[in-house]
Amino acid sequence: MEQTVGQKFTVNREAPLLQYLFELFPDQSRTGVRNLLGKGQVVVNGTGVTAFDHPLRPGDSLLILPKGISIARATKAEAADKIEAAGVRMVYEDEYLLVVDKPSGLPTIHSGGPKSGLSIQYIKDLKTKGGKASRLAQDNGLTLYSLLYEYVRQQAKAQRKEDLISGRKPDRGVKKVWIVHRLDRGTSGLIVFAKDERTKELLQSKWRDAVIERKYTAVLEGILEEPEGTVESWLWEHPKSLKMVSSPVEKKDSQHAVTHYRALRTVQVEKYPFTIAEFELETGRKNQIRVHAADLGHPVTGDYKYGAEFDPVDRLALHASSLVFRHPVTGKVVRCKSPLPKAFSRFDK
Secondary structure (H helix, E strand, O other), X not given: OOOXXXXXXXXXXXXXXXXXXXXXXXXXXXXXXXXXXXXXXXXXXXEEOOOOOOEEOOOOEEEEOOHHHHHHHHHHHHHHHHHHHOOOEEEEEOOOEEEEEEOOOOOOOEOOEOOOOOOHHHHHXXXXXXXXXXXXXXXXXXXXXXXXXXXXXXXXXXXXXXXXXXXXOOOOOOOOXXXXXXXXXXXXXXXXXXXXXXXXXXXXXXXXXXXXXXXXXXXXXXXXXXXXXXXXXXXXXXXXXXXXXXXXXXXXXXXXXXXXXXXXXEEEEOOEEEEEEEEEEOOOOOOHHHHHHHXXXXXXXXXXXXXXXXXXXXXXXXXEEEEEEEOOOOOOEEEEEOOOOHHHXXXXX
């Protein structure tokens, strides 16, 4: 069991927190006692508390943390806030993996490859920008990779400081993230990163066996002729247009791609019909769902690259909504879900 560092007390009567602290530390200035709360040094029953009037009851545990530990924990919280400010939601995290919910408009990596440069002040400023955060991040050259790279670095730095103060041996290894798979910039939803290269290689090498479920929700233009089915083809990238090309027969350098689809419902927006469909990937090729939707004659709306005629929600209407996989290290099944973005509510008719 990890040893907790700090001054420990058991509350013996009912009282507002600040009043109780004044009585615990009669030789300390009242300003100094208030600062214990303001600097996050007060923990009640295992939870950090900053409210002066938090009610204490007999038997409550009270812990006063050393200033350095409270600062380290605040640093961890700030690193998480920066992720949220950019429109990214943390869905699952352990010592090996991160699963996050990516907003549309934020690229996974730079087109030239992963970069770790990041304007910290810019991320702080995003907190005031609301729903425009992901687009502003895109305009500033940020990527999901750079955001998560900075997140794990700051988390590790704060943990080392806390370990040193607590008398534990800190982990001084270099912390970064590795991309396990990618989403197109316009696609939102669930994406996995590894915290070490071994985990990345384990998951990538066993990806098809490890992934139990991988579903996407898309809004297609028009009404599907068949309510469900499978699209199978060979995909290859055209060297000039950089578009993925679908072929019914294998060609040089092409990759086999299989996509299962199911219509969920149809809607009309401004008199135009759309189909809300669910896609499940059997293989994971670049632009696979977008190309196969076009093969069906019903491209993802907003996807002008593959033949869409409309853009009713000002984005590619494709969302990675469900990911279930077996953890490559622990063997446990990890189940992650992502609700549809607010932009999709236009099709709730």
